[in-house]
Amino acid sequence: MVMRILSTALTCAFVTAVVVAQAPSKPVPRPSTKPIGTLAQVMRGIYFPNANLIFDVQNNDPGVPKKKGAEPGGSATDTYANAYSGWEVVENAAVALTDGVDLILTPGRRCQNGKPVPAQQADFQKFARNMRTAGLAVLQAARTRNQEKVSEATNDLADACSMCHEVYRDKGPADSTARCTPALKK
Numbered sequence: 001m002v003m004r005i006l007s008t009a010l011t012c013a014f015v016t017a018v019v020v021a022q023a024p025s026k027p028v029p030r031p032s033t034k035p036i037g038t039l040a041q042v043m044r045g046i047y048f049p050n051a052n053l054i055f056d057v058q059n060n061d062p063g064v065p066k067k068k069g070a071e072p073g074g075s076a077t078d079t080y081a082n083a084y085s086g087w088e089v090v091e092n093a094a095v096a097l098t099d100g101v102d103l104i105l106t107p108g109r110r111c112q113n114g115k116p117v118p119a120q121q122a123d124f125q126k127f128a129r130n131m132r133t134a135g136l137a138v139l140q141a142a143r144t145r146n147q148e149k150v151s152e153a154t155n156d157l158a159d160a161c162s163m164c165h166e167v168y169r170d171k172g173p174a175d176s177t178a179r180c181t182p183a184l185k186k
Contacts, residue, residue: 039104040112040174046100047161050093054138054157057150062086090142090150097157098135101128111180118168121182127164134160 037045066085084092103109105128109117118124134156141149171178 033106033108035103035106035109038110038112039117039180042100042103042109046096046103050096050100051157051161053089053093054097054150055154057090057142057147058154061147062090063145063147087142087145091139094135094139094142098132098139101132101135104128104131113175113177113179115177115180118180118182123167123183124164127160127167130156130160130163 063086066082104117105119105125107119109119111117119128134153137156138150138153141153167183168180171181
């Protein structure tokens with residue numbers, strides 16, 4: 001009888017342990033998806049440097065070997081400036097511009113003047129699509145390792161930038177309340 005009680009108790013303990021182990025754990029809280037930076041910071045941190053790397057292909061062939069890197073003990077910028085080079089830099093820049101569109105359109109992002117990014121405006125969405133298309137075209141051209149093809153693709157990239165800037169950026173200083181304001185309907 002004692003054995004039967006002991007056996008039953010051990011079986012119950014085992015079953016309880018198995019059930020507890022299989023119970024769903026508390027869900028891990030998701031990190032906030034609220035954007036940290038302003039649209040201007042995304043532009044200055046991602047778009048400006050990467051677009052200029054791409055525009056540089058018009059005058060400089062990424063396939064030409066670069067000079068030797070910095071001397072040991074230099075700054076981090078000197079040390080890592082040549083970590084990636086050649087066509088890989090151009091491809092990476094095109095990826096940054098293409099995927100950066102999702103950062104621009106992230107709900108909750110604000111412009112430098114505090115206004116919400118006009119991501120719901122039809123023209124702004126069109127400009128974003130144009131940027132994604134231009135970025136993909138540059139990426140495809142860069143994969144050919146052909147300087148002329150990338151140079152041609154920079155025309156669409158420049159157009160994608162300027163079309164949006166004419167409507168949403170080129171309206172006074174960076175903090176101007178006129179920026180990030182949809183065009184008046186005619």
